Amino acid sequence: MGSTSLWHDFLDDVHATKSENTYKSYQNALRYFKDGSLEEIRAFLGNDLADSTKKQTLRILCIALEYNDMYDNARRKLIKSYRPNIVIQECPTDKDIELVWDNLLTHRDRAMFALMAYNGLRVGEVAGFNVDDLLSGDRLMLRNTKGKHDAIIPLVHPRVLSSLRAYIKERKSTSPALFLNHRGARISSNGLTQLIRNEFHDNGLPFHAHSLRRYFANTLSRNGIPVQDIQVAMRHANIVTTMGYLNIDEDRTKSVLQEVYHAI
Numbered sequence: 001m002g003s004t005s006l007w008h009d010f011l012d013d014v015h016a017t018k019s020e021n022t023y024k025s026y027q028n029a030l031r032y033f034k035d036g037s038l039e040e041i042r043a044f045l046g047n048d049l050a051d052s053t054k055k056q057t058l059r060i061l062c063i064a065l066e067y068n069d070m071y072d073n074a075r076r077k078l079i080k081s082y083r084p085n086i087v088i089q090e091c092p093t094d095k096d097i098e099l100v101w102d103n104l105l106t107h108r109d110r111a112m113f114a115l116m117a118y119n120g121l122r123v124g125e126v127a128g129f130n131v132d133d134l135l136s137g138d139r140l141m142l143r144n145t146k147g148k149h150d151a152i153i154p155l156v157h158p159r160v161l162s163s164l165r166a167y168i169k170e171r172k173s174t175s176p177a178l179f180l181n182h183r184g185a186r187i188s189s190n191g192l193t194q195l196i197r198n199e200f201h202d203n204g205l206p207f208h209a210h211s212l213r214r215y216f217a218n219t220l221s222r223n224g225i226p227v228q229d230i231q232v233a234m235r236h237a238n239i240v241t242t243m244g245y246l247n248i249d250e251d252r253t254k255s256v257l258q259e260v261y262h263a264i
Helices: 003-015 020-030 038-045 051-069 071-081 096-103 107-117 124-129 158-170 190-201 210-222 227-234 238-244 248-261
Strands: 140-141 153-155
Touching: 003 020, 038 051, 038 071, 038 227, 038 248, 051 071, 051 096, 096 190, 107 124, 107 158, 107 190, 124 140, 124 190, 124 248, 210 227
Parallel strands: none
Antiparallel strands: 140 153
16 A cells, blocks of 8 residues: 555645544555555555445545545546445345244334334434424324435324333333333434344344344335335335345346246
């Protein structure tokens, strides 16, 4: 890897305006580039780094090149030619969800699990709910979502409704937080992530908390819901993001083959 002397002024500005962690990540990324030439960039694109590392490093390089007034059309075209490998993530099946559900021991755990599996809520959204976010008419107020917008979430699935009602009935705390940890404080996003991961792993399944959001999206897709409506339910600004959640190629291929070969 090369010297960062070319990027000295840029890194000084980053150090002065960003966090120490951000500065270190920028510094580490730019060590791959001594002069930012097309040859260096081509060599970098051909190395065996993980796609996520390449993507992040190229993002930082673009910022540094712009700062140095070096981000010309040739470099822009070369960098934009990079296409990471798309890894298809496995989605839990209905059987997987049933297995975990049957082994959840508390109303609290079932309520949190159900909100993610049957409403597609993110970990941070579930952990961030307050008691006063429970609205009449089986609805939840989702405040300051990932897109920085409030939203009303309808609660429809029987498991969501029954587990949430049972949890509220037994809950004795005066804390404003809806879901509490064993110390009586708000459950953290990390705590909830680990809880769901443990539940999957304890049942021999290789999934994690965000797999429940993928399960929600694919459940809608399998039941014939148009992708535009799934986008709304997932609260995605871009439909391309929604498409990334759907394992529709496999499902459609199987459907076509079953029709051709008259499979049951």
